[in-house]
Amino acid sequence: MTNWTIERQESIQIDDVTIYFDIVGDSSKAPLVMLHGGVGSIEDFDVLTPSLSQDYQLIRIDSRGHGRSTLGSSELTYQRLEQDVIAVLNYLGIKETAVLGFSDGGVVGYRLMASNSVIISKLITIGSDYKLEVSSTIYNILSGVTGQSWSEKFPDSYRLFHELNPEPNFDAFVAEIVRMWTDTTSSGYPANTIDQIDGKVLVIRGDEDFFFPLPAALELVNRLKDSSFANVPFAGHETHKDQPEFVCSVIKQFLL
Template identity: 30%
Template sequence: MNLNRRHFIVAAFASLAALNRAAAAERWKSLPATPPPVAGRSARAQVNGISLYYVELGEGSPVVFLHGGLSNSDYFNLQVPEVARRHRVILVDSRGHGRSTRNAQPFGYDLMTDDVVALLDHLQIPRAAIIGWSDGAIIGLDMAMRHPDRVSRVFAFGANTQTSGLKPDVDKDPTFAQFIARAKTEYERLSPTPGEFDQFLHQIEKMWETQPNWTDDQLRAIRVPVLIADGQYDEGIKREHTEYMAATIPGAGLLILPNVSHFAFLQDPVLFNAALLDFLEG
């Protein structure tokens, strides 16, 4: 994939002959089940006053998967086995999410980015590729700006770099509302503080209301290869904002996956994995 082009929309991935056309037309409205955990080496790292849960599997150049807000690392488990064939994969539950703990510090992207950097230090990994979805993609871009020596490339799916890039009333979208309900159930099952979901949700929503708000100059300072990706029917991110990010980050690519939404990696993992592997091997 040629990242020297400012914009490109990969439509070649659009139709796979084996897919049923009628099912594909409605795929973006679905929220498939969260995949089960992968068989890897799970552990915890004590970083920045919290216990950060992570799983490792595979060998090769390191790739860190960072999930979206309110979710957990299991959401990427349809991608991980494919990537782990050629790479050392590190799956992370962000602070306060999944199996990781949180402390009294307010949630913020800089703080969660520093958690990932501290985890890389703990694992003695000097530099890694970042695969991020939503909040995880924002963390990946934050790393590219603030810790450029620790990032080899960033696949940023469903990100925003300004709060104005979010669609209003996204919580009223049926698919997104279903996701929040599922997140509550998963939080109660996985979290070290299972009874505190409402407090957790309030804190994350407060972060979303105020962060991120990066300037053009901050985005133009990014020098690592970046692919800005999103689904054709993303429930929460404005298309013009996705295009703006790709146009502003030097050399960034733009990828719009057809017939999928903010949850493309669950809705069409074959398509998502093809794009992801192409970027990593590029």
């Protein structure tokens, strides 16, 4: 059971795909865009939605190929996900917003804030690095992911994908995700463009997050011009699910 209500849900056409979004909370309140992680969906934020929707109008977007959004024929990149978010905001007439991004959603958030395509008042990321080294162990792990290996390790994720997606082809989808994860060109991670970020950024990391090591998080925080950092104990990569009350309180304090 949930104690919140979707006020609006819609899909918009972008090239040959449909991008799904929904809106939770009072439209008179300040907007907060929610961008989920890879092979996930906006359902990943259900644990935060009841609390955050009391104070914000939540715009929850299913990334291209994820959830209720279709994949289309174009190559999946972080740059393309960024462009999709801009298209949704333009469609809604939103010129300025705060952004909350988990994992891949945070990568897109960094790109958005660095590019100044829309005004991002504040950015919160959870478990999101700004670069990936080809020589790293994490790169090797990500590059080896397949539809089969993912479905065996995360059966609930696999099941939900097939429940939600209107054009489910999991193997093709994961292949595109892996291509995006391992893209070290300008269409991928923000890398050095992180230096163009002037706004306030809250970086949240679970203390047991293998995919976002503490040295990487500290490097990012020290590089950003105006950053806050929360290293959350007893939490892994999905910090917001492991410690939802703490994460909500930190987000709300940061957004004040």
